[in-house]
Amino acid sequence: LKAKYLEGIEAASDEASLEELRLAALGKKGEISLKMRELGKMTPEERQTTGAALNRLKDEIDAALRAKKEALADAALEARLQSEWLDVTLPGRPRRQGTIHPVSQVMDEVTAIFADMGFAVAEGPQVESDWYNFDALNIAPEHPARQEHDTFFMARDAADPRPPHVLRTHTSPVQIRSMQAQGAPIRIIAPGRVYRMDMDQTHTPMFHQVEGLAIGKDISMANLKWVLEEFCKTFFEVPSVELRFRASHFPFTEPSAEVDIRCSWDNGQLKIGEGNSWMEILGSGMVHPKVLSAAGIDPNEYQGFAFGIGIDRLAMLKYGIPDLRAFFESDLRWLRHYGFAA
Numbered sequence: 001l002k003a004k005y006l007e008g009i010e011a012a013s014d015e016a017s018l019e020e021l022r023l024a025a026l027g028k029k030g031e032i033s034l035k036m037r038e039l040g041k042m043t044p045e046e047r048q049t050t051g052a053a054l055n056r057l058k059d060e061i062d063a064a065l066r067a068k069k070e071a072l073a074d075a076a077l078e079a080r081l082q083s084e085w086l087d088v089t090l091p092g093r094p095r096r097q098g099t100i101h102p103v104s105q106v107m108d109e110v111t112a113i114f115a116d117m118g119f120a121v122a123e124g125p126q127v128e129s130d131w132y133n134f135d136a137l138n139i140a141p142e143h144p145a146r147q148e149h150d151t152f153f154m155a156r157d158a159a160d161p162r163p164p165h166v167l168r169t170h171t172s173p174v175q176i177r178s179m180q181a182q183g184a185p186i187r188i189i190a191p192g193r194v195y196r197m198d199m200d201q202t203h204t205p206m207f208h209q210v211e212g213l214a215i216g217k218d219i220s221m222a223n224l225k226w227v228l229e230e231f232c233k234t235f236f237e238v239p240s241v242e243l244r245f246r247a248s249h250f251p252f253t254e255p256s257a258e259v260d261i262r263c264s265w266d267n268g269q270l271k272i273g274e275g276n277s278w279m280e281i282l283g284s285g286m287v288h289p290k291v292l293s294a295a296g297i298d299p300n301e302y303q304g305f306a307f308g309i310g311i312d313r314l315a316m317l318k319y320g321i322p323d324l325r326a327f328f329e330s331d332l333r334w335l336r337h338y339g340f341a342a
């Protein structure tokens with residue numbers, strides 16, 4: 001009897017089977033309990049020896065049950081510790097984090113600088129009508145400038161009643177939309193995407209411009225020059241910059257100037273403010289009277305300046321990156337190399 005129970009207890013693998021064994025031995029109808037009850041029919045001598053033996057057996061089984069129960073609990077705890085083990089001294093696994101694209105970053109900076117100078121932000125559609133993109137800006141249908149814009153035309157069949165549309169080739173149509181909406185005086189910038197069929201080191205088919213427009217009763221080219229110089233100093237974080245105003249021609253400004261910034265290209269590294277190279281960063285001029293008229297503003301009463309800055313060019317200069325195309329290839333290795341991605 002003793003061997004049977006002690007071996008059973010030793011072999012038990014969980015608390016439920018231990019409880020079964022306890023009931024079988026020490027329960028009300030357990031084997032040992034029944035034997036205890038039979039003590040009454042024995043002679044006093046028999047009763048004494050058998051009773052003592054049964055009591056010892058009962059105590060032994062009781063102790064074995066308790067010990068096994070404890071052992072099982074210990075094993076369970078040990079298993080849990082093993083499976084939930086956590087080494088807090090291991091280095092963390094870093095999570096890659098997205099970062100803002102350099103062009104978006106520059107766009108935000110440029111917007112903030114002009115906002116400080118009192119320019120409000122305006123927007124216009126990227127799919128633009130022929131009229132806003134060209135006609136209203138004094139670019140008539142036969143004007144040679146239309147060819148120079150390398151325009152993407154929206155597909156359209158002859159029966160289409162809608163006016164022809166293009167992917168805007170510049171942000172200048174936002175000049176017209178803003179003047180129509182607000183009249184004069186007006187002071188806005190219009191950042192956004194523009195499109196031209198062009199691709200080389202410094203051109204991509206999609207790129208970014210910020211248009212600037214200031215119309216009032218006595219705004220001159222001197223104001224334009226000051227605004228642009230202030231902008232460049234703040235943007236490039238230098239005490240002075242050298243800008244070169246080159247006489248140029250845009251149908252929508254008269255006079256017109258293209259503006260270059262002094263820079264250098266040492267060892268493929270672009271640097272601004274010093275060196276013998278010039279990088280064209282913007283087109284500008286005094287808004288043509290015909291443009292004011294097309295937008296419903298009286299050119300005898302108002303005048304002002306406009307400019308269009310190449311945002312991507314600014315990003316190239318600021319980060320010293322000689323090839324514009326890399327900005328739009330989404331190559332993580334390149335982005336990480338320049339610190340534009342984690």
Ligand code: PHE
Nearest residue numbers: 170172283284285306307308
């Ligand atoms: N729209 C011109 C361009 O894309 C830039 C420009 C804007 C020039 C405003 C003059 C005034 O080249």
